[in-house]
Amino acid sequence: MEITDLRALREASEVQALENRLGISRRDFLGLCAALATTMGLPAGAEAAIVKAVAAKQRPSVIWLHFQECTGCTESLLRAEHPTLEKLILDIISLDYHETLFAAAGHQAEAARKAAMKQHKGQYVLVVEGAIPTKDGGIYCKVGGQTAVNMLKECAKDAAAVIAIGSCASWGGMPATGPNPTGSSSVAEVLGKTVVTIPGCPPNPYNFLATVVHFLTFGKLPEVDQLGRPKFAYSRLIHENCERRPHFDAGRFALEFGDSGHRAGWCLYKLGCKGPETYANCPTIGFGDAGEGNWPVGCGHPCIGCTEKGVGFTKPIHALAELKSVTPPLGFPGVHESKGNRFDFTSAAALAAIAGAAAAGTAKLAQNLGKGTPVETGSHKDSGASS
Amino acid sequence: MSSHAEKPAPLGGPLVTPLTVTLAGLAGIAAVILLIRFIFGIGSVTNINDGYSWGIWVVYDVMAGSAFACGGYAIALLVYIFNKGEYHPLVRPALLGSLFGYTLAGASVIFDLGRYWNTWHIFFPPWAQVNSVMFEVAVCITLYIGVMWIEFSPAFLERLGRSDLKKKLSNWMFVFIGLGVLLPSMHQSSLGSLLIVFGTQINPLWQTMMLPLIFLMTAITVGYAVVILESCLSASGFKRPFEADLISRLSLVMWWFLVIYLVMRTVDLAWRGAWAEAFEPNVMATSFWIEMAGFILPVILLASPAARRRPDRLLISAVALIVGTLMLRLNGFLIGYQTGAGWHYFPSLPELLVTIGIIAAEILGYIVLVRWLPILPKVEPVKIAR
Numbered sequence: 001m002e003i004t005d006l007r008a009l010r011e012a013s014e015v016q017a018l019e020n021r022l023g024i025s026r027r028d029f030l031g032l033c034a035a036l037a038t039t040m041g042l043p044a045g046a047e048a049a050i051v052k053a054v055a056a057k058q059r060p061s062v063i064w065l066h067f068q069e070c071t072g073c074t075e076s077l078l079r080a081e082h083p084t085l086e087k088l089i090l091d092i093i094s095l096d097y098h099e100t101l102f103a104a105a106g107h108q109a110e111a112a113r114k115a116a117m118k119q120h121k122g123q124y125v126l127v128v129e130g131a132i133p134t135k136d137g138g139i140y141c142k143v144g145g146q147t148a149v150n151m152l153k154e155c156a157k158d159a160a161a162v163i164a165i166g167s168c169a170s171w172g173g174m175p176a177t178g179p180n181p182t183g184s185s186s187v188a189e190v191l192g193k194t195v196v197t198i199p200g201c202p203p204n205p206y207n208f209l210a211t212v213v214h215f216l217t218f219g220k221l222p223e224v225d226q227l228g229r230p231k232f233a234y235s236r237l238i239h240e241n242c243e244r245r246p247h248f249d250a251g252r253f254a255l256e257f258g259d260s261g262h263r264a265g266w267c268l269y270k271l272g273c274k275g276p277e278t279y280a281n282c283p284t285i286g287f288g289d290a291g292e293g294n295w296p297v298g299c300g301h302p303c304i305g306c307t308e309k310g311v312g313f314t315k316p317i318h319a320l321a322e323l324k325s326v327t328p329p330l331g332f333p334g335v336h337e338s339k340g341n342r343f344d345f346t347s348a349a350a351l352a353a354i355a356g357a358a359a360a361g362t363a364k365l366a367q368n369l370g371k372g373t374p375v376e377t378g379s380h381k382d383s384g385a386s387s
Numbered sequence: 388m389s390s391h392a393e394k395p396a397p398l399g400g401p402l403v404t405p406l407t408v409t410l411a412g413l414a415g416i417a418a419v420i421l422l423i424r425f426i427f428g429i430g431s432v433t434n435i436n437d438g439y440s441w442g443i444w445v446v447y448d449v450m451a452g453s454a455f456a457c458g459g460y461a462i463a464l465l466v467y468i469f470n471k472g473e474y475h476p477l478v479r480p481a482l483l484g485s486l487f488g489y490t491l492a493g494a495s496v497i498f499d500l501g502r503y504w505n506t507w508h509i510f511f512p513p514w515a516q517v518n519s520v521m522f523e524v525a526v527c528i529t530l531y532i533g534v535m536w537i538e539f540s541p542a543f544l545e546r547l548g549r550s551d552l553k554k555k556l557s558n559w560m561f562v563f564i565g566l567g568v569l570l571p572s573m574h575q576s577s578l579g580s581l582l583i584v585f586g587t588q589i590n591p592l593w594q595t596m597m598l599p600l601i602f603l604m605t606a607i608t609v610g611y612a613v614v615i616l617e618s619c620l621s622a623s624g625f626k627r628p629f630e631a632d633l634i635s636r637l638s639l640v641m642w643w644f645l646v647i648y649l650v651m652r653t654v655d656l657a658w659r660g661a662w663a664e665a666f667e668p669n670v671m672a673t674s675f676w677i678e679m680a681g682f683i684l685p686v687i688l689l690a691s692p693a694a695r696r697r698p699d700r701l702l703i704s705a706v707a708l709i710v711g712t713l714m715l716r717l718n719g720f721l722i723g724y725q726t727g728a729g730w731h732y733f734p735s736l737p738e739l740l741v742t743i744g745i746i747a748a749e750i751l752g753y754i755v756l757v758r759w760l761p762i763l764p765k766v767e768p769v770k771i772a773r
Contacts (some may be wrong), residue, residue: 338729340436347736354743362706365623366699 008047014055025055029054038211039285040222040232053217054092055372060216061120062127063113063155064098067141067148068175068184069130071165077209079288093125093212099143110144117158126159128152128187128195131168131175134185139234161221162187162195164228165208170197170308171227186372196221197228199280201306201313206285207233227309229279237325238275238303241283243293244268257300268297272318274305276325280385307379391603395479396765397546398625398758405625410751417744421498432737438730439721441499447742448495450578450716453528454606456488457711458617459535461610465640467564474637476630476764479542480621483762486535487749490633495745496525516585520580527574542760560604564764575606582719582738590723591661592675597651598719604648605682605712611641612685612708617753619702625757627766635695638704642689644706649682674714674722681711 009030010016019026030051037047068075095101096116102109115125130148133140138149146154156162164187167173175184188195198208209319211230222230239245247253247267254271256261262271269276275297282295282303297303305311305321424432435442443681458481465471466478508514509525521575522721538560544553579602582589595601615634656662665672685704689695721732734742757763 015391337437339438339729340434341733342731344434344733346737347734350736350739351734354739358706362702365619366702369619369623369629369698369702 009051012052012055015051032132032201033213036206036210036213039206039281040214040230046217050213050217054213055314059092060160060212061096061116061124062093062098062212063096063116063124063159064127064129065148065151065170066099066143066154067128067132067152068182069166069168069173071100071129072202072214073129073200073208074098075378076287078203083141085265092209092216093153096120098126107144117155120256121158123160124158125212126155126162128162128164129166129171131172131184131186132190133175133182134190135181142184144223149190152187154375156187156191161215162191163211164195164197164205166305167201167309167312170199170229170307173199173201194224194228196224196230199234199307199309203307204233204280204282204285204287207281227352229307233281234279234307236279236281238280238282239277239325241281242275242297243283244297255306262300265300266303268300269321272316272320273297273302273303274308274311274315274321275303276321276323277303277311278303278330280307394765395476395542395761395763397761398763399722399760400625402758407520407751407754408434410747410754413740413747414744414751415522417741417748418541420744421739423737424498424741429499432735433440433737434732434738436730436732438726439724439732442732443721443734443738443742444495444499445709446716446720447713449492450498450561450720450746451497451713452488452745453492453578453711454575454602454609454679456485456492456637457571457575457610458482458613459538459605459610460568460575461607462614463564463568464607465637468568468685472635477614477618477637479539479762480617481610482539483542483753483756484613484617484749486539486648487752489528489532489535491745491749495526496742518585520577524577524581527570527577529569531570531574534570537563538567542756542762547759556726568731571606572603576600576603578602579719585724588724588726589719590601590664590671590725591659592656592664592671593715593723595655595659595661600654601648601655601715604644604651605715608641608644608648608710609635609708611644612705612712615641615701616709617704618696619705621757621763622698624754625763627763629698631696633697634701635692638695638701641708642686643685645682649686652682653681670720672688674718677685678711678714678718679713681709684711 015026015029019029028053030047033050033054034047037050040046064074070081071103097109097113099109102112104112108279131150132138132152134149143151150327153322164170168175168184169187171186172184172189175182177187185196188197197253198211200207201343207230210232211222214230216218222232224230225234227234239248242248244265244267249267252261252264254266254268256262260369262268267273283297285294285298286294286298288294292298304313305315305318306313311321429435432443433444458529458539462474462477462481466474497506500506509522510529515526538557540556541553541560544550544556576599579598579600582593582598583596585594587594597645615638618630618634622625654664664673688700688704688707694700
């Protein structure tokens with residue numbers, strides 16, 4: 001891939017054309033591409049590659065399926081306030097089927113899906129939102145008379161890539177929580193293969209967007225972990241980058257909602273925060289484009305572990321997290337540490353006594369040294385020559 | 388290799404004197420306080436706090452203590468690197484002083500570390516943080532302590548009559564002598580680099596990129612000062628003739644080092660526009676001038692060849708230089724180091740007593756070993772009229 005400097009692209013014709021196509025300023029567009037490259041932790045130069053790919057390449061066709069879910073993932077994408085993100089999500093990709101955003105309805109919509117699948121066979125990206133019920137032949141979720149299981153398998157067959165967005169599609173999420181009457185399953189379970197998952201309830205829109213743009217730029221999906229989660233977003237525990245972590249290390253915990261520790265912004269671990277066992281980049285990128293600290297823990301609510309199978313919607317919110325990376329020390333320092341004294345009378349007196357004795361000793365010695373002690377001279381004069 | 392005019396010989400004489408008993412008593416007090424520190428924790432005896440996480444145990448015992456122990460290094464530099472063989476009689480006594488200074492500085496770090504039982508992590512490669520200035524200092528000082536014991540071992544081997552071992556060792560001694568000059572050059576400058584990483588918490592009078600050079604220069608200079616002081620004290624205490632010829636020539640070397648240092652320090656302060664800080668009405672500026680006086684006084688006192696032959700001037704210069712070097716380290720690491728509003732540090736009496744005990748232990752060890760081992764050049768005993 002030819003990678004150029006971002007600044008060299010300011011005057012590039014395709015970027016200028018994009019200005020008209022998306023209706024956003026070049027400055028905003030270049031800024032967004034740089035932010036996406038940073039979110040994924042890509043090396044310098046990748047932002048330029050992203051700019052060129054987004055501006056020049058044909059938009060990939062995207063088919064977006066909704067199953068057992070609340071549409072929260074779509075909502076979070078649409079409500080992102082980052083400059084013109086909703087324009088980009090509709091213009092970077094060619095969204096050929098999306099039940100929430102469709103103007104068409106009924107058989108017309110289903111026909112559009114079939115047409116897109118045929119036209120872009122083997123090239124389209126399939127995004128799945130929501131879990132898939134499998135019990136009783138999958139009859140608990142149907143679209144246009146077709147079961148979710150059936151529709152997923154049909155769409156996945158010719159897809160270039162499958163992305164499961166949200167916890168429901170990624171690992172079952174809330175619908176799969178016991179007793180799970182509909183036999184809700186994840187995309188990976190239904191298809192019997194690992195797919196890229198963007199878990200979260202809702203997931204951070206930028207993690208999804210970055211994954212799509214990575215696919216667009218480099219022709220492949222980003223590196224994922226054993227659960228199919230992109231490593232750039234899900235390789236660190238929330239606990240590791242949490243802004244309240246110093247309070248955890250110092251033993252300062254909120255013990256009740258609204259107590260003095262909670263109001264002072266202390267660690268929420270003892271209120272059941274699942275940060276220590278949940279892998280996600282929430283503390284570093286935040287939510288809602290409202291600036292630093294805008295995410296559940298930043299707002300004073302313990303993390304519920306929504307991205308993590310076996311934690312979110314499974315463990316009670318108040319239950320203590322299992323500590324994966326660190327165990328708290330046996331003893332904590334006091335909350336109000338002594339700040340020390342400017343002066344200590346006894347030791348100052350001792351210091352003065354020592355200084356006085358040293359000065360007197362030196363003076364006495366200097367006085368005697370010249371007189372009483374024989375002074376040896378000349379004896380070493382020639383020893384240097386033999387060295 | 389240098390030949391010696393006089394072979395070193397054990398001094399002999401009584402080990403139990405009022406002085407040695409007093410020194411042992413002071414060391415004993417320190418041992419008791421350290422016992423309390425290890426049982427009840429570091430907070431029970433020191434005044435250090437979250438704002439000042441180290442006190443005089445680090446700043447005096449390690450920072451200043453290891454600089455004062457640079458006599459061996461400074462003399463080795465002169466004898467082996469600049470090939471000035473005439474200073475060879477000073478090597479063993481200087482090395483002995485260094486040996487105690489460094490070994491006890493190394494031990495003092497353990498006293499000061501809150502979780503001292505993790506100290507070995509530094510030397511365990513998979514757990515070492517090799518990008519840390521502290522790592523460099525810790526490993527380098529530890530190695531140097533080992534190297535010095537090996538450098539000094541011929542004195543033990545002579546005493547124990549193991550000339551065979553001594554001969555074998557002497558074939559390899561050049562390696563240890565080389566390391567003995569290299570290692571202190573590394574860690575004495577790194578002690579200055581430690582301050583650089585504290586950034587703006589250090590007053591501009593001491594925060595400069597020249598810190599490594601400033602610390603190295605002062606360590607070498609104070610090394611010569613300590614050798615001069617040791618020589619004065621030996622002459623007075625052991626009733627030996629004062630080595631005026633050798634010491635006056637050594638003091639000229641020291642004088643030149645000092646002049647270069649002062650020029651460098653003055654220009655650096657002017658270059659960074661930091662001189663204004665020296666005239667602020669505060670403790671830091673006062674302390675700065677005490678430090679500078681310690682470096683300027685010897686330059687004035689030892690300016691002429693005649694002055695450099697006067698034992699009293701040599702002694703006062705050496706003491707002034709030791710005070711200046713101590714103040715430089717105290718200023719950098721404590722007095723000119725502001726960690727935030729409200730934080731204060733002043734050493735507690737137990738802290739002071741431990742430091743005094745360590746100094747006493749060094750002097751006691753020096754007295755015992757020069758009486759027992761061949762360290763000082765042999766001279767005919769002389770009667771001194773008081």
